[in-house]
Each structure stands twice: as C-alpha cells, then as structure tokens.
Amino acid sequence: MSIQAVAAKAGVSVATVSRAFNFPDKVTRSTRELVERVARELDYVPNASARTLRTQRSRALGVVLPTLLNPTFAECLQGIARAAIAGGYAIIPVTTGYQLDEEERAVHLLLAGNVDGLILVVSNPSTSAALARLRSAGTPYVLAYNRHPEHPCVTVDGEAAVADAVARLVLLGHRRIAMVSGTLAASDRAQQRYRGYRKGMADAGLKAPSLIEVPFVESAVDALAGVLQAPGRPTALVCSNDLLAIRSIRAAHLGGLGVPDDLSVIGFDGIALGEDLTPALTTIAQPNDDIGRRSVELLIQAMAGGTALQADASLLLPYFFRDGESCAAARNTTATR
Amino acid sequence: MSIQAVAAKAGVSVATVSRAFNFPDKVTRSTRELVERVARELDYVPNASARTLRTQRSRALGVVLPTLLNPTFAECLQGIARAAIAGGYAIIPVTTGYQLDEEERAVHLLLAGNVDGLILVVSNPSTSAALARLRSAGTPYVLAYNRHPEHPCVTVDGEAAVADAVARLVLLGHRRIAMVSGTLAASDRAQQRYRGYRKGMADAGLKAPSLIEVPFVESAVDALAGVLQAPGRPTALVCSNDLLAIRSIRAAHLGGLGVPDDLSVIGFDGIALGEDLTPALTTIAQPNDDIGRRSVELLIQAMAGGTALQADASLLLPYFFRDGESCAAARNTTATR
DNA sequence: CGGTGAAATGTAATCGATTACATGACACCG
DNA sequence: CGGTGTCATGTAATCGATTACATTTCACCG
Numbered sequence A, B: 001m002s003i004q005a006v007a008a009k010a011g012v013s014v015a016t017v018s019r020a021f022n023f024p025d026k027v028t029r030s031t032r033e034l035v036e037r038v039a040r041e042l043d044y045v046p047n048a049s050a051r052t053l054r055t056q057r058s059r060a061l062g063v064v065l066p067t068l069l070n071p072t073f074a075e076c077l078q079g080i081a082r083a084a085i086a087g088g089y090a091i092i093p094v095t096t097g098y099q100l101d102e103e104e105r106a107v108h109l110l111l112a113g114n115v116d117g118l119i120l121v122v123s124n125p126s127t128s129a130a131l132a133r134l135r136s137a138g139t140p141y142v143l144a145y146n147r148h149p150e151h152p153c154v155t156v157d158g159e160a161a162v163a164d165a166v167a168r169l170v171l172l173g174h175r176r177i178a179m180v181s182g183t184l185a186a187s188d189r190a191q192q193r194y195r196g197y198r199k200g201m202a203d204a205g206l207k208a209p210s211l212i213e214v215p216f217v218e219s220a221v222d223a224l225a226g227v228l229q230a231p232g233r234p235t236a237l238v239c240s241n242d243l244l245a246i247r248s249i250r251a252a253h254l255g256g257l258g259v260p261d262d263l264s265v266i267g268f269d270g271i272a273l274g275e276d277l278t279p280a281l282t283t284i285a286q287p288n289d290d291i292g293r294r295s296v297e298l299l300i301q302a303m304a305g306g307t308a309l310q311a312d313a314s315l316l317l318p319y320f321f322r323d324g325e326s327c328a329a330a331r332n333t334t335a336t337r
Numbered sequence C: 001c002g003g004t005g006a007a008a009t010g011t012a013a014t015c016g017a018t019t020a021c022a023t024g025a026c027a028c029c030g
Numbered sequence D: 001c002g003g004t005g006t007c008a009t010g011t012a013a014t015c016g017a018t019t020a021c022a023t024t025t026c027a028c029c030g
Helices: A003-010 A014-022 A029-042 A048-055 A071-086 A100-112 A129-137 A158-171 A188-203 A221-229 A242-254 A272-276 A288-305 B003-010 B014-022 B029-042 B048-055 B071-086 B100-112 B129-137 B158-171 B188-203 B221-229 B242-254 B272-276 B288-305
Strands: A060-065 A090-095 A117-120 A141-144 A153-156 A177-181 A210-213 A236-239 A264-269 A282-285 A315-317 A320-322 B060-065 B090-095 B117-120 B141-144 B153-156 B177-181 B210-213 B236-239 B264-269 B282-285 B315-317 B320-322
Touching: A003 A014, A003 A029, A014 A029, A048 B048, A060 A071, A060 A100, A071 A090, A071 A272, A071 A288, A071 B071, A090 A100, A090 B090, A100 A117, A100 A129, A117 A129, A117 A288, A129 A141, A141 A288, A153 A158, A153 A288, A158 A177, A158 A188, A158 A236, A158 A264, A158 A282, A158 A320, A177 A188, A177 A242, A221 A242, A236 A242, A242 A264, A242 A272, A242 B272, A272 B242, A288 A315, B003 B014, B003 B029, B014 B029, B060 B071, B060 B100, B071 B090, B071 B272, B071 B288, B090 B100, B100 B117, B100 B129, B117 B129, B117 B288, B129 B141, B141 B288, B153 B158, B153 B288, B158 B177, B158 B188, B158 B236, B158 B264, B158 B282, B158 B320, B177 B188, B177 B242, B221 B242, B236 B242, B242 B264, B242 B272, B288 B315
Parallel strands: A060 A090, A060 A117, A117 A141, A141 A153, A153 A315, A177 A210, A177 A236, A236 A264, A264 A282, B060 B090, B060 B117, B117 B141, B141 B153, B153 B315, B177 B210, B177 B236, B236 B264, B264 B282
Antiparallel strands: A282 A320, B282 B320
C-alpha cells in the first residue's frame, strides 16, 4: 500500500499523509487520527527505498566483521544492534571471513546500499584498501577492535593487556611462557597482542619469547599438541583469543597434559561461553558489547553533527582480567628453570 | 555520482548508461566501453534505493533469528550468507532474543525494507503473529529449524533424533536418563525434542521420564548442579542443545561428577566448537550450514517462479550422531537400577 | 463586514534508477 | 532510388516518498 492509496481513501493529499506521520503537530488532530486509522486499515508501511531516495539518508548502518563464528564478534554485534535500535537505526552486517578482497566487496556493497555510516573490524587499517575507498567516499565510519592513529577506533589496549597477563603468569612462577596466535599478518590485533607478549617477557627479564603461530580458521589442534610435547615445553600459554585458548586446552589434553596442573592457559576476548567451560577459561575480557555500543554512539553522534569522525574521537575501553580455572601457579618453579 | 553524471560526461543518455550495465549487448561495443570507462572514472555506484523503487525488487533477503550468541544460528547464517551471495542476493539479519514481540517487529522492519523474501526461525509457527502478518503480505518465506505442516520448513527430524539418542544411551546401559531443556513453551524445537525423549524412553520401556527445564538465556549452572546431586540422580543427560550440554557438563563437575565417567551427556545442534572441547561433545549434529543454504535455495527458486512457497516444499535434512567423549557406557548397570 | 495573518492543506518538483515507446541511422533489396 | 526492417539511442513516464511553495480556511480584530 502506497501513500497515494492512503491519501485517496482518507480523502486528503499525499502531503498531508506524509505530515501526519513525520510532523504530527503540523496537521489537525482530527486529520491525523483519520489518516492513522486509514493507514492501519490498509496496512500501510512507508516504502523505505522511496524515503531513502528522497531524503538521501537510509537510517541504516553497515557493519563489516570478520566472522560471526567467533562469539567475540557475535557479542559485539549484539551491542551494536541494541545501540542502533535505540538510536533509530537499522544495521546491515556483512562478514568477510578475514579476507581482504571481501572487506572491499563488503564496503562497496554497503555504500551502494546507501548506509549512513559504517562500523568495521578490518584486518589491518594501515593497508586496507577498503578503508581508503571509504575515506574518499566521505561516509562516516568507526573501526572496532582495530587501533590506528589516523582512524577513529573503539577498542582496548591489547598490548598492555597481554603484557599484564604475562606479568601475572610470572608472578605465578611461570618462566617458560609461550604465545599462541593466529597468523600475525592477518590482523593488527594479533600483532598488538604479540607485541604485548614480548614486552611482558622482556619486562620480566625472560628470554626467547616463543610464538606458536597457527592458521586462523582451521582448528590446528594436532599441530599444537605436537609443540606442547617437545622437551622444554612451555608451562603456560597466552593465547591471542579465546577460541585458540580452547583449542590449546584440548591439545594439552590430547598430549596428556592437564590444565591447569601441567599447563596454564590464558585466553583473550572474554567470550561468555568461556565461563561455562571446564576448566572455566581464564581470560583477558574485553567489553565486547560495549565496544559495539560505543562505536554506534560515536557514529550516530558524528552523523548528527554532520562532521566526519576524526581519529582523535577514538576510545580506549578498559579490559578486565577474568579469573577462571585454566591458570594456576607453576607446579615446580625450580624444575622449570 | 548519479547515472545522470555518467551520462553527461560520456555524452550519451541515461538510458544508454543503464543499458550498458544491465543489457550489455543492447549497446555497441564502443559505447559500452566508453560508459564503463567514464563510470569507473567517476566511481559510479548505482543507487540501490532508486533501483529498488523502480523495479520493485531489492535483491535482498531478510533473516529473522533468535540470537547469534548461540553458534548454531551463527553457523546457519553463514550458510545463508554464502548461498545468498551465490544467488545474487544480499541479506539483512535481525535477531529477536527469543521474544515474540521482537519477532513481529523484525518482520515489520524487513517488510518495510522491501526485502524480496524472508528466512525465519520463529518460536512457534502455530502461534506466531509475525507469520500471520507475513502470510497476508504475500512475501515468500521459509522457516528454518521450525517444523509445521502448514508452512514451508527446512529442518531435521528432531523428534526422531532425540529418540535415537535415548536408544543409544540405553544400549550403553543407561536407565536413568534425564532431559535438559530450555523453557518448553519458548520453542517448538524444544517441544519436538522433548517428545522424542519421551518416545525414546517409552520405546525402551523406561518410566518416569524426567525433564529438567532451565531458563533459556541465563546460565543456570547452579540450578542444574543441584539436580545432579539428588539421590537417584540420572546417569545420562540428553540436552536440548549444545550450550545446555556444555553447561550441564560444568554443573556435573561443580557437583564432583566426572563426564563421562559418572555422567554421560549428549547435546543437540552440532556446533563446531563442540569438537574442540574437552571432553569433546557427543551430540546430534544438524547440518546448520545446509539448513541455511537450502532455505535460501528454496526461497530463490520460488521467487524465480513467482509462486509463493507451499508447505509441501518443506525439506527434512538428515542429522548425524557425532561421537565425542562426553558419553560412555553406564559404569555399573546394576547399581543404577 | 472586510482585512489580516496563522494554520492547515494541496500542488508539483525532486531523488536516481528502469523501461516503454519514439526516433534516427543505416544496410539491403527490388 | 525509395521502401523496409534492424539496431542503437534518446525521450519521458514511473516507482513512492518528502518538501518548497502556493493556496485555502478561518478566527479575530477594528
């Protein structure tokens, strides 16, 4: 049902119908009620395309994410969704599967779809062609989880967080601490966290930081199990995300190591599921929901002001060390020296 | 950049530009190349709203899901996304948080957004107001995971699956088998699975089927732990979904019970994460990806034919019993009698 | 009672594409 | 050379809303 139909049936002009909905106090009470009644009778729903075409705004935000199979991003998306609804915006999420060309495709798709703004989690802001394109298009955007001096970002200080985690492990008597990470090249987050790991190790005067790099998408539990068997094996792992931590725990078990008795494991992300596992995951929890929420708020605020967001609007949210059961004191400090 | 700009710069009419893209062989090779070059120079992207308004189709599918925090639906959505892209459609996912009014709001929102079709996972097809509205709107749709004789559905036979699982437990020597489920009233899937449980118990000649109903969203691990302590406690649990299974395992541990030694646990859904857990989750795996994919294919096919989908187009996909480590033979059959 | 201004409503242009129909160009044939 | 059919292109209507501007209505006042 079009606005024309409503206007005809109500015996008024289309302009009046439009006003009845958009500026209720620009029409008489009686006309407004008449129009509303007729509209309800006809099941009238304003055509979003027509409105968008005319007003040049869609009240929709695009969201570009690596994947929803990692609960981290699913949680973040929920925060985004809630905040967007609260702000009167719809969201259109698109996943890239950590692939650069998909990032570009996604941005292209969303721009063609007339979104008013974008929230994106990119692989690497410095090298992202998608971001460049976005900039030149002039559409407002915010990066979530990424961190870069020239872009507006909402995230936590991953470097400090991991350095922190290493320090905690050291306090627990661990000396041989390894990091498990996805492909470093595939994400600036992984790189930051690795930097934090090296910093943490250096701060503790520990040498030979060892990085276990596993493919991002595959499970790779078997490969991990191998490493954990080797002589001089680590007594603790810092994992670049919770999914890796979960797999590391499994790898340990497959290799006959108990967690946390023989091996401590710390994750990163703070996915809700981690609390329901056995052992409950010890992790550096990010406020995933908030990262989403604040990103939207920033964006909406900027769009209201008509200004494109600047890098200095970036937000660094606090992270939390969430204590679980996957991490314990080194069993025998001297033996591991 | 509008089509007008391209037409002006290329020195042709807008119609020609439009044709150059939509019917490449209706223009001379030279004009086509000219138009393409100019379009590239101007970064021309056709305006989706204008196109949708004129053609009355958006090439977008709406997706209504309970939540993405349950990986089951995230996996399904991925299948949907892949199939949609392959078919040239964009998707607009909306989550309802298992709330009926959100279901309605979502359908309303999507219809206003001019989607060409809908894939939805509703709470209960029989009582869904959203579905009724959808039907009257005449927009083609498919239900995923739901099962109902009057709607086109893509799912597995949850009842048979659970009956199957019970039979397996019986074969393993279990007699006291309980079911853990979310609020039955909240989902027809839970009801079907419960029916399967009762059938399985009856088939095995076992009495007093016992249902442990826990709130859908909250963790409720504590409540569960209590039940598992009681005298005459079950030796095996069939859980209505994998998240519940994971929580049940935790509850067991909290209560000092080992899984699978003291308690066997079978899940339902087959989320990928289950394979990475320790113990690896034994579960009834649904082809989540396929459920999504086939739903889209059905929908696209129907839309191509111009016909609304009928209930008899429904698909019942096969489920798989995925063997894990959370399920073992009853320790002492006589003792549990 | 006529004039005035505010409030309510109507008319029509507009957003950017698609597409039915009109026009023009050109080759081919008798 | 004129007729005719084909192919490329152009003109303008159209989709359904918003909104600037024009018009009508009407209360109120002198």
